[in-house]
Amino acid sequence: MLEQIRSEFMSVGYWPVEVLLIRVGGALLLCGLIGLERETKNHPAGLRTHMLVGLASTVYCLLMLELVQRTGELPDSVRMDPIRVIEAVTGGVAFLAAGLIVFAKGEIKGLTTGASLWLAASVGLCCGLGLWALALIATVPALAINRLLKIVEDKTL
Numbered sequence: 001m002l003e004q005i006r007s008e009f010m011s012v013g014y015w016p017v018e019v020l021l022i023r024v025g026g027a028l029l030l031c032g033l034i035g036l037e038r039e040t041k042n043h044p045a046g047l048r049t050h051m052l053v054g055l056a057s058t059v060y061c062l063l064m065l066e067l068v069q070r071t072g073e074l075p076d077s078v079r080m081d082p083i084r085v086i087e088a089v090t091g092g093v094a095f096l097a098a099g100l101i102v103f104a105k106g107e108i109k110g111l112t113t114g115a116s117l118w119l120a121a122s123v124g125l126c127c128g129l130g131l132w133a134l135a136l137i138a139t140v141p142a143l144a145i146n147r148l149l150k151i152v153e154d155k156t157l
Contacts, residue, residue: 014069019130020062027058027127030139031120037146043113045100053096053117054124057089061128086125093121116146 012020028051035050064085071080097114119142126135 013066015062015065023062023127023130024055024058026132026135027054027124030054030123030127030135033139034116034120034123034142034146037143038113038116041146041150044110045096045113045117050117050120053093053120054127057093057121057124058128060085060089061125065128089121089125090118093118112146116142 031050031054032047035045035047038050039046064082067080068082074080097117100110100114100117102109119138123135123138123142126132126138
């Protein structure tokens with residue numbers, strides 16, 4: 001019995017622990033960079049929120065990949081659609097992002113922060129899938145858009 005319990009907690013699934021750590025760590029770092037930019041501008045969803053969204057997206061993605069690997073162990077009556085994980089993450093984060101958007105005194109506030117949360121979810125999914133180039137290609141412009149274009153906007157308005 002004790003061996004079964006030990007086996008249960010020592011099992012990491014299909015992916016080696018090192019791969020899991022790299023993917024989760026990458027999501028935390030990249031989404032943290034996006035969140036840090038929001039944090040430095042005193043927006044409601046900052047560093048922690050973006051890191052948690054990226055982490056959750058990565059974990060959901062890794063769970064989906066694990067289930068796909070276990071397909072052969074499941075009965076024929078079980079059908080899987082991995083795209084549903086991406087749809088669920090997108091819908092869940094869109095709900096969070098919508099909660100940040102406020103219309104007050106004739107102005108819309110929180111729209112960019114909501115969009116950056118949505119982007120953080122996609123970066124987390126990229127990290128979960130091990131699509132590092134796409135994760136970086138998405139993060140770098142996001143930082144530039146949030147930081148550099150804001151400077152341009154402030155100077156022109």
